[in-house]
Amino acid sequence: MASRKRLLVTLIAIVSSFAATIAVSSEPTGLIIVANERNDTLSILTSEHEVVEHMETCSRPRGMHFSADRSEFFVACADDDQIAIYDTKSRKLLRRIRGVPAPETFDLHPDGRRLIVSNEEDAAASVYDVETGELLAEYETGEEPEGVQVTADGRLVFVASEAANLVHVIDLENDEVIADILVDTRPRRFALTPDQKELWVSAELAGTINIIDVQTLKLTDDITFLPTGFRPEQVTPVDVIMTKDGQRGYVALGRANHVAVVDVPSRSIEKYILVGKRAWGLTLTGDEKRLYVANGLSDDVTIIDTESLAAITTVPVGLVPYGTLIDDL
């Protein structure tokens, strides 16, 4: 353990000096990358909703993330146990982290170097070095870990176990799981309020968002969703995101085919927006004026105008889109 920690410290030191030497990343491409889980492709969209490319990638691509400077992006490929790393501008494959068992989602540590991955098949969360691909640490979770969220200070990691109805809290500094928090049925994804005080967790089968107080690690409230005309069991929230000012949250309601718009301070539901079938992945553009929704069972992406809270258009992509990534900052 001690040697691993020493290694980390060294790594962080290297990263900081490394980060200082690279120039600010070149102009963003403005493109939207969609991971299509079922036909192993990435669809590339322009901000004018035009599909410019369907590029092949590894098997069953799901979670995606930019590197700290956005010059690279990572794609988790569940069926061939790897994380593929692409150059953002050229979309050329740069390298792979292999032997990552069935990765689903992941988060990048604020140090830009550590990638924390949930290994769905292995009931574990693992930490990899994005530069070397080295496995730095591994933590036991419940069955089918899914959502991963690192706090802004880089101290804590939250991992949701879908099958065990638990949120695990990992203390990275002390290298241990410090709490297992029981939540509602089938926890999937997280959002942290920008002040880092509240952790929102979607519980897919319960149709709720559980709110956890980060300080005490206790459940303090929940929000239940029910768009008009739906039965509670049809409402299966998955992705949840928040605006940078912490005022508004968006929740993809899965089989209820809607996105819920939530006023974060009052925790009240402002509106339900009709989207495609089984909405999962949500991404906001940098200016937060548009929301991209990946509809897994209608093979398309719905683009929402966040001022009028209405869908602008829906664009067909590949088979079973899982989520999107937007290069616009």
Next chain:
Amino acid sequence: MIFRLFVLASLVLFNESLAAQEEVRIVYLGIDGDTYYEPQVSYTGLSLKDRLRPIDGARLGMKGTRVLGRALGLSFELDEQILPPEESVLAAAQKAQKDGAVALLLDLPETEMQEILSSDLEGLLLFNIRHRKNLWRGKECVANLLHTLPSQSMLTDALAQHLRFQNWPKILLLHGDTEADVTEADAIVASAQKFGLDVVAREEFQLTNDPRRRDFSNIRLMTGKHDYDVIWIADENGEFGRYVPFATAKPRPIVGSEGLTANAWHWTLERYGAPQLNQRFRRKSKRNMSSEDWASWAAVKAVLAAVTEAGSGNKEDILRAIRSPDLIVDLYKGLRGSFRSWNGQLRQPILLASHNAVISLAPFDGFEHQRDQQDTLGVDEPETLCVL
């Protein structure tokens, strides 16, 4: 679920003595050499429908309970009791009750099952993971008995909904002469009536090459007389049914024992987390997960969900939680699982599948129910013959 607030977020104390932990014990009861699991060899030594003991399902359900136990301050144990044939199953069940087991998974033949159900095992949850017959969900129901395998009526109702949905209302029903096939044919007729389908003809087939009895054995003759949309076969043995597809007088689809079948589970289900469950099972057991494997897995999952809800190993609390209409068991079939108060049957979607694909899931959109759409499948509260 705010009422759970105070139980949440138990801090993990890895060094705490394990001896202090309360144990939640689930007993799996079976009989060694049970003829039900002997190879079902048909003519020429072919094995068409082998049955395998679904204990692997229960084992898979237990996987990961260490971490759940870590959160709850409990420990979980699966006590596998496969008894030698000369030993009494009742004595084993009574011992489990005395030793404080929470649940008993019954993998027993009908006679032994009846023996257990006729005795008083109060406070012990009994799970039927093997039998589809309606009887134990009806007239001969028992208060502490829960069924995770769907009943025969749920399965035939699911297929009937599919035929209604496809607008194939006219059925030619072919069934064997065994008691099981006749009972199933009755269930098919009842489901057809429930969903407004028309059984144009109900014909009994026989396994014979006797030319004088060809009206009962010749597939072209049996399927050429009537005007129908679909053939529904009740043939548990399968020896007749497997020759019917592609051999009928009219080009019509086949459902029931052949063609499109109704199942609790299927190894090709692609949604609701099912691929993960199927992959985990396959990796562990080197075979595909059967409906019975799933039912035994679901029984363990239901106990775990109830223990989580109860927040302790207290048996009374667990019994109350498992019977609660608010229980949510994650069935990996897209809808919330809970037990029907009137007969202990697990509410669940039914998978309609061909040999290599799930074609659809029942309940179908459009079949509504005042309480839970899943209650459109199987015997509903007003019709139940079960008096608890």
